[in-house]
Amino acid sequence: MKTRTVRRSQLVPHTIDGRTELVLDTYEVAVPVPPRDWDRTVLTTVTTAAALIGAACIVWSTASIGDLLTRVTVAPAAYAAAAVFDLVWLSCMALEWLARYDQARAALPRRAGYVALAIAMAAVGTHGWIADQAAIGIVGAAVSGLAKTMWTVVLRHHAKPLDPRTQQWVDKQRAEAGGRLAMVAVRRELTRAEALVEAERLAISGDSADAPEAPPETPEPEENAPEVEAEARPYGPMTITDAVRTALSTNITDPEAVLRYVRKVADANAKEESVTRTLRMLRKTS
Template sequence: MKTRTVERTRLVPHTIDGRTEMVLDRYTVDVPRPPRDWDRIVLTGVTAAAASIGVASIVWSTASIGDLLARSVPEPAAYAAAAVFDLVWLSCMALEWLARYDQARAALPRRAGYVALAVAMAAVGAHGWISGEIAIGFIGAAVSGLAKAMWTVVLRHHAKPLDPLTQQWVDKQRAEAGGRLAMVAVRRELTRAEQAVTAEHAALSGASPDADPERPESRADRPDDEETPAVTGPMTIADAVRTALSSGITDPDAVLRYVRTVADANAKEASVERYIRSLRTPA
């Protein structure tokens, strides 16, 4: 049996001058070497071969279609456009791979990939026909077809089909996660809309955009902004207290502020409270 050496660590007591501490000790052990996973090695090799075939297909198609298009447009533009043909169906294969656990979603990129492949093969065949090399045109078109077939087989081997019940469970989980993700964008959009409404209202009313008319601050936090009755002329302290109470101002501090505003700036708190008690006491 083959083995391999593995380094491990452990805590061991170590004493110096009568003081013991737990220290880290490194040691090696021989453990059985697992057998080679030939299935994984073969699959990795096949995937690498498919990747190489895909690159070769892109190079061949680009050279062939680029030479065809260069008859009418400058070469840089012709070869840049030629690279699109095989890149499209390869991109569709990548999307098909991403949707390997959802056959319904994978159907569209699969069909689109076949359409793009047919267009690429027709372009390569047209280049051979125009160049007078029909056989080379057919063989060159087969390069893209073989690359597509190779990638299809590899992806089918990697894909793990799900039974109907498991597929429904996966779809529900994906829909729930997608709903939460969608709500992030929706909330962001609603926030922008609310900010726009607030800014528009501020522009029309001349108020500060930070002041939300729908959310006024508590009057207890803004005593200076409390509504006060209109001043009709000079008042005595008693008249001012009577006017404040009749206007619905019941807080003694608010009444005192009103009296000092319209009647006597030096009005005493005790005098105002006495007038309040006398006016509240029924005769």
């Protein structure tokens, strides 16, 4: 059995002149080396080779299709568009990789990848046919086909399909998590809508959202109260004007007392300026 030397450390007591302290002691120990995982090594090598094949495929297809498109457009635009052909099916392969535990979700990117591959191969073959090199066009198109085949085999090896019961459990968990995620956006939308409704209400009523709340009233001693506030009318809500008129009719003339009465029977957030202006107007008309 193979071993390897590992340096480790531990705290040990060390005494000098009768005083003991814990100090760090370093030592070496031989630990067994696990056998090499050749399966993982081979899989990593194959995956790396597939990545290199994909990169070479992109270079070849881009050069071939780019040369085809330069016949009708400038070279930068032609080669930029040519890179799309292989990048599309490679992106579909990446999505298929992400869905390797869910065959139902992997089916769509797999089919889309085959369609994109067929279009890329047709474009490469068309380039060879237009250049009077049909054989080279066929061989060039086969490069993309081989790269796609290689990646399909690698993905199938990495894929770990779930049994039907486990797949149903995963789907339910995914749906529940997706529902909670969706509710975040829904609550944000509802909050924004409520804020717009409140802003519209404040704009129509003329009230200010930042108006300070009325301070809690301290009941005055009965002998010091200038007057007794009138009770609220037993019918329907009152407007500020009606509340001020009622206060005046019950001999409540002090502006602060009128304001307290209005906030009590009409609008708890009534502004002092509005009440004062209404009070002056009713006094002039009386």
